[in-house]
Amino acid sequence: MAAAVAAQKAGVKDILLLERDQYLGGILNQCIHTGFGLHHFKKDLTGPEYADRFIKQIEAIRDIEVSLKSFVVRLTKDKILTYLKPGKLEEIKAKALIMATGCRERTREMTHISGTRPAGIYPAGLAQKMINIEGLLPGKEVVIIGSGDIGLIMARRFTLEGAKVKAVIEIQEKTRGLIRNVVQCLEDFSIPLYFRHRIAKIYGKDRVEKVLVENTVNGETFELPCDTVLISVGLIPENELIEMACVEIDKKTNAPVSKEVNKCSIEGIFVCGNSYKVYDLVDNVTRDSVKAGQMAAEYLKGLK
Amino acid sequence: MIKKITCIECPVGCQLEVETDQSGHVIKVTGNKCEKGPVYAKQETENPMRILTSIVLTEGLDLKMVPVKTNKPIPKAKLMEAMAAVKKLKLTKQVKVDETIASDFLGLGVDLIATRPASFNSH
Ligand SMILES: Cc1cc2nc3c(=O)[nH]c(=O)nc-3n(C[C@H](O)[C@H](O)[C@H](O)COP(=O)(O)OP(=O)(O)OC[C@H]3O[C@@H](n4cnc5c(N)ncnc54)[C@H](O)[C@@H]3O)c2cc1C
Numbered sequence A: 001m002a003a004a005v006a007a008q009k010a011g012v013k014d015i016l017l018l019e020r021d022q023y024l025g026g027i028l029n030q031c032i033h034t035g036f037g038l039h040h041f042k043k044d045l046t047g048p049e050y051a052d053r054f055i056k057q058i059e060a061i062r063d064i065e066v067s068l069k070s071f072v073v074r075l076t077k078d079k080i081l082t083y084l085k086p087g088k089l090e091e092i093k094a095k096a097l098i099m100a101t102g103c104r105e106r107t108r109e110m111t112h113i114s115g116t117r118p119a120g121i122y123p124a125g126l127a128q129k130m131i132n133i134e135g136l137l138p139g140k141e142v143v144i145i146g147s148g149d150i151g152l153i154m155a156r157r158f159t160l161e162g163a164k165v166k167a168v169i170e171i172q173e174k175t176r177g178l179i180r181n182v183v184q185c186l187e188d189f190s191i192p193l194y195f196r197h198r199i200a201k202i203y204g205k206d207r208v209e210k211v212l213v214e215n216t217v218n219g220e221t222f223e224l225p226c227d228t229v230l231i232s233v234g235l236i237p238e239n240e241l242i243e244m245a246c247v248e249i250d251k252k253t254n255a256p257v258s259k260e261v262n263k264c265s266i267e268g269i270f271v272c273g274n275s276y277k278v279y280d281l282v283d284n285v286t287r288d289s290v291k292a293g294q295m296a297a298e299y300l301k302g303l304k
Numbered sequence B: 001m002i003k004k005i006t007c008i009e010c011p012v013g014c015q016l017e018v019e020t021d022q023s024g025h026v027i028k029v030t031g032n033k034c035e036k037g038p039v040y041a042k043q044e045t046e047n048p049m050r051i052l053t054s055i056v057l058t059e060g061l062d063l064k065m066v067p068v069k070t071n072k073p074i075p076k077a078k079l080m081e082a083m084a085a086v087k088k089l090k091l092t093k094q095v096k097v098d099e100t101i102a103s104d105f106l107g108l109g110v111d112l113i114a115t116r117p118a119s120f121n122s123h
């Protein structure tokens, strides 16, 4: 949304904004806690409030056409996009393209935890969506792996919803999250945080029953009974579409190989937000995405 | 009594030692690198306050759950009680961002307000 608004302000007249969901805003919609916008809006907003401010801007600009429930499934290097809308398949050629497809969560498969494959293991962001958007509580007794902000925020969220968070397990010696979140999401509710510990094993036949926690320094172990394990061990940029268009992708980070912010190996395709690199703060996503909009406008002027 | 708390006013995160008297009033704070530390320690020790963010169930609207927050911080000790009250609410009419869902929530002098419109085409 920030890129679209910036491109329009820089003189682009014909902008199409495609979104697969039924509403705009992306991941912000499920981040109902505060902590957004302190830089960009100089106000402590929740995720949905931050999104709403942009939605209002978008809706006030006639040069921007919004197409919801539009799932882009194919992209070529000539910037031809194919997208699915309910009941139809559309194709469109863009002169310039801004990709802001966000990121996805690393999964258990990427973190090498042994044990059975029972139900009750969730990526933390998915659990966030289930609770905050669908109104479903995934479990009652929870162990969280990873003490980044998403893990911390979810510890509080589960607690407020009436679940018992047994522990947050962090393999490093300190948290990657904000101190404010450690205090207000864990200490407020006396949730223990174990540094230099890892989950050695997950037990359970149909549903998670317990986990084995191991101290990575001395190898000592203990068990924690639980019915749910949340995995919050990082995010990776979502870039399958530009990969399809033969944009060069860094295999390690899944981000486009890039010499300058928002750029990739194809001229006229710009990548911004979490699909360019994983950002901690939405304010910085906005700042760089504004640049992406301006860069696309510059590029279009150069074509004429 | 002496208690250790972490100052969260800036990313430095000073470890503060907070000394209180019998009635829980702060008499001495050490470990702070600036003057914000003692102010935070006093507030956090004598009367910790938090903004509550949560969701409210709806009926007949596009969104099943509407995100909400208290428009001002409430006492930390009231968080769980406030959650119990939030769970009893049901929203049946369209709301805009900032619109009040429950005024003078739990008699705490704060309003529970919506942080997202409850229907998709609302602006
Ligand atoms: C779980 C989680 C919690 C976070 N918490 C915080 C926080 O507390 N504070 C903070 O400042 N930041 C937080 N962040 C960071 C947050 O990601 C960024 O701040 C920002 O919202 C990301 O914006 P984005 O536009 O890059 O990605 P997204 O918001 O993910 O947007 C990507 C959009 O692209 C759409 N899309 C993807 N592929 C397609 C396709 N093929 N066709 C059509 N549409 C498509 C998606 O539906 C989505 O709407 C969090 C991130 C995550 C993942």
Ligand code: SF4
Residues within 6 Å of the ligand: B007, B008, B009, B010, B011, B012, B013, B014, B031, B032, B033, B034, B035, B036, B037, B038
């Ligand atoms: S005391 Fe001052 S420097 Fe230390 S964490 Fe608090 S605000 Fe920051």
